[in-house]
């Protein structure tokens with residue numbers, strides 16, 4: 001399927017097979033037999049709690065970590081079998097950005113961005129032209145002569161991104177690239193990463209603790225726990241039908257569209273009618289007409305947002321018809337929507353599960 005939200009193509013550019021990486025003589029199994037294909041043009045989010053193995057897995061891609069076993073192929077080249085010379089070439093094709101930017105504070109912004117080009121022995125004039133182009137692309141053309149300490153966090157990350165793009169890599173690895181930034185700056189940096197994917201066709205693998213970063217930027221996601229990938233797939237599908245408890249927890253904290261048990265109790269106390277949760281899905285109900293329910297209804301909780309540029313979320317409704325009218329309304333709704341019935345004060349909630357993410 002062609003994905004409008006990214007430039008994903010169906011052709012794997014990164015292929016990890018059977019990767020295991022241990023530390024401390026095998027006492028710590030950071031990554032445990034993980035296989036993962038990233039397609040050219042993907043923005044692939046790797047999400048998990050601290051210590052899940054995300055950084056180790058991603059650092060295997062550019063051989064910052066060497067796996068104990070398994071094979072890494074990037075753009076047709078076997079990273080795990082490469083000698084030092086070939087590894088240098090492969091790394092030129094893989095940019096990386098970091099949570100704390102990792103800039104040289106004693107060098108100007110322009111010198112930081114031009115550093116990989118200097119290493120690659122580009123002539124001075126060509127280097128200056130490329131740096132000017134990159135400064136312009138990331139939106140800090142006026143900061144060329146500044147030093148990193150004179151910049152805001154967002155500007156520093158733009159320098160990090162420009163430096164990572166200097167050698168026109170096919171792949172960009174982003175390790176918690178927005179974790180040190182405030183929400184507004186995070187949005188700006190995510191917008192920039194989206195442009196890098198769409199306009200330059202760069203494949204991005206992004207490590208994060210935040211499902212909202214995944215929701216706003218990625219087309220695919222892998223959820224890691226204990227060194228393994230416990231769930232993976234298209235972001236929309238994983239958000240719509242999460243299977244693993246860790247995935248559910250990440251989604252609940254990012255979307256906050258469904259009432260928790262405590263919220264449900266409060267809603268029951270303040271609303272005497274029947275409460276139902278209706279999920280909006282691009283593949284089914286992308287909107288619904290309250291007046292078509294045939295009973296008086298109010299929206300009492302919920303959130304509708306976008307995932308991969310498609311409508312996503314759920315609304316909790318209070319139905320205020322008779323018991324029979326409410327039941328009939330729910331049956332009609334179920335013909336085209338996921339409905340979870342929370343019941344009312346008199347009737348325990350029948351377990352239906354479908355929309356119970």
Ligand SMILES: Nc1ncnc2c1ncn2[C@@H]1O[C@H](COP(=O)(O)OP(=O)(O)OP(=O)(O)O)[C@@H](O)[C@H]1O
Pocket residue numbers: 023024028029030048049050051052053054055056057
């Ligand atoms: N160089 C190392 N030496 C010893 N143990 C390590 C090393 N690097 C990682 N680990 C351990 O491997 C496990 C996975 O770490 P990793 O940094 O990959 O997780 P993570 O999911 O990226 O966590 P975080 O979100 O905190 O960065 C942890 O238990 C960590 O302590």
